[in-house]
Amino acid sequence: MDSDEELIAQFARGSREAFEELFARYREPLYGFFRRRLDSRERAEDLAQETFLAVIRGAPRWEPKALVRTWLYGIALKLLYAERRKLQRGAPSESVVVGEAEDTKLWIRQALARLDATEREILMLREYEQLSYAEIAELLRIPVNTVRSRLFRARMALRDCLKGEV
Amino acid sequence: MCNQEELMAYLDGEASAGMAEHLEECGDCQVLAAELRGVSARLMEWEVEPPGAGLDRRVRAALAPEKKVLARRWWPWALGTAGVCVVALVAVSIMPSQRVAQMIVPQRVSEGKLRVTMPMSAPMLARTAQIALSTTAFDKARAALDDILQRHQGYFGNVSLTAPDNAARSLVATLRVPTAQLDATLAEVRKLGHVQSESQSGEEVSAQYVDLEARLANARHTEQRLTDLLHQRTGDLADVLAVEKELDNTRGEIESMEAEEKALSKRVDYANLTVTITEDFTARPDASTLGRFRRAAIDGCQSLAGSIVAVALFLLAWAPTTLVWCGLLWLVYWGMRRLLARRRP
Numbered sequence: 001m002d003s004d005e006e007l008i009a010q011f012a013r014g015s016r017e018a019f020e021e022l023f024a025r026y027r028e029p030l031y032g033f034f035r036r037r038l039d040s041r042e043r044a045e046d047l048a049q050e051t052f053l054a055v056i057r058g059a060p061r062w063e064p065k066a067l068v069r070t071w072l073y074g075i076a077l078k079l080l081y082a083e084r085r086k087l088q089r090g091a092p093s094e095s096v097v098v099g100e101a102e103d104t105k106l107w108i109r110q111a112l113a114r115l116d117a118t119e120r121e122i123l124m125l126r127e128y129e130q131l132s133y134a135e136i137a138e139l140l141r142i143p144v145n146t147v148r149s150r151l152f153r154a155r156m157a158l159r160d161c162l163k164g165e166v
Numbered sequence: 167m168c169n170q171e172e173l174m175a176y177l178d179g180e181a182s183a184g185m186a187e188h189l190e191e192c193g194d195c196q197v198l199a200a201e202l203r204g205v206s207a208r209l210m211e212w213e214v215e216p217p218g219a220g221l222d223r224r225v226r227a228a229l230a231p232e233k234k235v236l237a238r239r240w241w242p243w244a245l246g247t248a249g250v251c252v253v254a255l256v257a258v259s260i261m262p263s264q265r266v267a268q269m270i271v272p273q274r275v276s277e278g279k280l281r282v283t284m285p286m287s288a289p290m291l292a293r294t295a296q297i298a299l300s301t302t303a304f305d306k307a308r309a310a311l312d313d314i315l316q317r318h319q320g321y322f323g324n325v326s327l328t329a330p331d332n333a334a335r336s337l338v339a340t341l342r343v344p345t346a347q348l349d350a351t352l353a354e355v356r357k358l359g360h361v362q363s364e365s366q367s368g369e370e371v372s373a374q375y376v377d378l379e380a381r382l383a384n385a386r387h388t389e390q391r392l393t394d395l396l397h398q399r400t401g402d403l404a405d406v407l408a409v410e411k412e413l414d415n416t417r418g419e420i421e422s423m424e425a426e427e428k429a430l431s432k433r434v435d436y437a438n439l440t441v442t443i444t445e446d447f448t449a450r451p452d453a454s455t456l457g458r459f460r461r462a463a464i465d466g467c468q469s470l471a472g473s474i475v476a477v478a479l480f481l482l483a484w485a486p487t488t489l490v491w492c493g494l495l496w497l498v499y500w501g502m503r504r505l506l507a508r509r510r511p
Binding site: 052057 | 171174175178180201204208210211212214215217373380384387388391
């Protein structure tokens with residue numbers, strides 16, 4: 001099986017199949033990345049789509065300095081931050097989106113909401129996106145040791161929440 | 167004291183296997199490991215529904231074969247075009263115009279052939295060209311320009327004619343011709359006189375077009391969603407008004423993007439050709455003796471008028487300052503004379 005890096009290089013040379021394979025690998029993970037962080041399912045789909053469009057546009061310029069997975073989540077994080085800024089400005093398009101809390105695990109969302117923003121992001125990138133400490137450090141531009149200590153703190157906070165719930 | 171962070175890193179596969187032995191022996195660490203695994207297991211209970219088919223459709227639409235090739239092959243074409251332009255400019259600057267014209271023509275013809283045989287997936291280029299000519303038959307050239315434009319289904323964007331008395335006339339015209347007709351049009355325009363300079367350039371707009379199409383598709387999708395939301399409204403009045411406001415905004419964005427797309431398509435479909443025709447004044451046939459006397463008389467009068475104007479301008483520019491300084495110098499002179507007169511016995 002070709003690595004992500006081989007696939008992106010093949011796509012840059014014109015192989016549509018390589019992109020299809022890459023899309024199949026990251027379609028659900030990227031959608032899940034946005035879905036767990038946003039209330040709107042449609043926006044999650046839109047942003048996952050924008051991430052892939054950015055890949056299509058950027059593939060010819062991609063250089064193997066980092067893993068494709070880190071690059072993809074880097075794009076996704078930038079889009080997510082932009083979306084959050086838009087939401088903070090109170091864009092009307094989001095004001096009508098009603099929550100879907102009843103469909104999700106309310107406890108997890110509430111417990112995650114109590115965490116510090118960076119700790120929550122580190123924890124989610126580790127648990128849901130299964131990124132390594134080094135990848136998270138690169139994405140968030142913080143030292144690996146900081147990733148480790150803040151991840152530990154976040155997990156301990158969740159453990160305490162879990163104990164409280166029991 | 168156990169290193170709890172190290173234990174967590176070990177469970178994450180980020181620490182050395184030496185922790186395994188410690189874990190087997192240490193009860194506290196076993197409890198912590200169980201808790202950490204419990205936290206991870208609990209978090210993994212949050213599953214999300216799979217994405218809709220719309221995601222696949224829209225991404226694949228953006229990956230249409232021709233667009234994909236455009237996105238990755240714009241730079242060799244742009245480099246080629248830039249290279250041709252640089253060579254042409256260097257040639258124009260170091261060679262006599264006649265020779266340059268002779269050299270450029272075959273090059274353009276071969277370029278034209280290339281364009282014809284290019285596949286449908288060629289880059290979307292907004293092409294522009296400039297050509298400057300000089301001719302003794304200015305009127306004929308001007309009339310011929312109209313014919314050329316008509317033959318190639320083009321139109322005038324802008325025309326500016328300068329016709330001073332007894333001086334060379336010039337015409338600057340911006341022509342809009344179908345991109346496919348640009349090379350043929352240029353070939354005919356070159357025949358209208360001596361080519362003084364010529365250049366061509368092409369701006370790659372494929373990526374811009376793909377991006378615009380994707381944004382347009384998104385906006386239309388949002389519009390549809392908002393319309394559906396309005397039809398199935400169950401919220402209060404404030405929500406409905408908010409949706410209507412957003413729908414208006416989205417429609418405004420769609421209209422603006424459609425106009426942008428149309429303008430972009432027009433730039434690709436029609437090339438801009440700027441033609442400058444200058445009358446070859448010195449070569450104008452007027453070599454009779456009477457004509458030469460007439461021109462000499464006119465030149466003499468013009469020269470006289472020019473020199474009078476120049477003197478008047480000089481006086482106007484310098485007279486006030488000169489007068490002030492002359493007055494001051496005269497006062498000093500007058501004062502000195504009086505002083506000397508008093509001291510004389």
